[in-house]
Amino acid sequence: MRFEALSVFPEFFDSYLDMSIMGRARKRSVFEFVAHDLRSWTHDRHNTVDDSPFGGGQGMLMKPAPLFEAIEDISSRGEARPHVVFFSPCGRPYCQAVAEELSHKNRILLVCGRYEGMDERAYELADDIVSMGDYVLTGGELAALCVIDSVVRLLPGALGDEMSAKDESFSDGLLEYAQYTRPAVFRGRAVPEVLLSGNHAAVDAWRRRNAIERTARWRPDLLEVAELTDEERAFAERSMREERQ
Template sequence: MRIDIITCVPQLLASPFDHSIVKRAKDKGLASINVIDLRDYTTYAHGQLDDYAYGGGAGMVLMPEPIANCIMSLQSERKYDAIMYMTPDGEQFSQSIANRYSMVENIMILCGHYKGVDERIRQKFITHEISIGDYVLSGGELAAAVVADALVRLIPNVLSDETSALTDSFQDGLLAPPVYTRPEVYEGMSVPQVLLSGNHKAIEQWRNDQAIERTKTRRPDLYQKLLGS
């Protein structure tokens, strides 16, 4: 998988992809994440990327030409399966969306900044608009890092244990059950006996019951969706 992230603040993405699972994927040659500096594609003086919005109002807007120059330059080099734009009014990112896009080869992600991008860029180039939650960040960079991390960890052979991603929260519409490790007793709190029993069928049933109960208690919206499916 190749992920190209277009940003006007590339420094914000200097660290997230150089550690842990994403770094492992890059080292194995299973994923390539490239941070593209939008200022390299502007023809305006002093690297200008933004301007005032027509009609007035607070905040600046990223101008269309530098973004178009960047996207078209990247498109001349390869075909993209998706061109995403990180925006609060996009589709809510979810595990099912991550599963879907983890199967593709080339993804471009445009990070908004300030008051966003000129609407004509969204109309002309963007194929998928994604939000990571009902809140506003300073820009789309951290959101893009979230999406990239969620996709890369699903690529086959990235995780040491292939079943790990399949048992994550949300994969089956449920939150993950509680987990325990050594010591068996910590400050008077013991590991549930069923997990020490060696009875794999009973353990699996306990985990399923716990996942359902945790989802019902903590995310009743997910639980109701599960009941309706």
Template sequence: MRIDVLTLFPEMFPNVLGTSILERARERKAVEYHLVNFREYSDDKHRTVDDYPYGGGAGMVLKPQPIYDAVADITNKVAAERRRVILLCPQGEPYTQKKAEELAKEEHLILICGHYEGFDERIRHLATDEISIGDYVLTGGELAAMVIIDSVVRLLPGVLGNEASHVEESFSTGLLEHPHYTRPADFRGMKVPEVLLSGNHKKIEEWRKKEALKRTFLRRPDLLKDYPLTDEEKKWIGEWEKEGKT
């Protein structure tokens, strides 16, 4: 995969992209990162990328020309059958694990980071996707781009040491992840559940599945709205509902 990030602040990225799994992915040639300062594409002699909004109002708005030219330059240089151009903005669709898994199948991602008051509306015509990482306001799209890069790159083949590592993580199965324990078996009176020490893999798997469902029911019941519950799982939920009322 190749990832191009269009940003006015490329200096924000090297430490993040050069650390841990993201750096390992680059070393294993699973991904290439390219930071593009779209100010360099401005056709203004002062290299301006923003201007006052028509109709008045506070703040400055990013001009379309530098971003259009930057995207055109990248797409002319990089051949890719599967490419997505992602605009990071508050009006975009909420980002989810399902979306990360979808993007991880692409060859080329172009992430456009906004700044100032917002984008000229015509920039949206470039995007195949508009994404928001949450209902809050950030100074720019750089942190959102880092979140997307991290969540996507770790899904690429050969990046994680254990290919099964991400399969049972929170949101990957539609549920929150089950609890984890390690040594010691008894820490300050807090003991590891006996089933995890039993060596009975079938019972351990059943326990993990039930605990994942229970944690989701207690903390994120909204995730169960479209989750295909079995009759047994519905029975468990009924029991937990009764416990909550007593």
């Protein structure tokens, strides 16, 4: 898979993408990454990418011309046109399901806004518009890194254990179960005995129930769409009632 980012700060990405899981996956060619400098598609001596908004208001807006030229130029390169992703509060909420959807794309171009946002006409170029949450970031670079990280984890060869990505929070609509490591007792707090039993069926059953309990406690909204048996849904409802008491 090939990721590309269009940004006024193209140097922003490499330090993160060269470390840890991302760095190892990149070295193994699980994914490629290229950052494009938006200023390369400007034509004035100051390489201006922003201007004041019509009608007045605070801050500056990214101009449409550099964005159109850059995205059209980048899209014309290579055999396959990229899937162009913009970030905006108006976009669909980003979640694990969207990450899984994007993991099947061959080439993704992440367009990183700055300042007060972009001229509205630039959004015509988007194949996808996503929102990372109900908050405001200084720029789209952090959002782009979140997308890259969450998608790369789903690619074959990215993680040492191929089951890791399938066993994490949100992969089945629930939060992940609680996990423990040595020592078995720490400051009087013991690891659940079933996890020390060696009984894999019992461990799996405990983890499933624990995942439902944790979801009922921290994210009950997820239970509305989680795939649960009738027995599990009844258990989830009891857990929510107990949590409210």
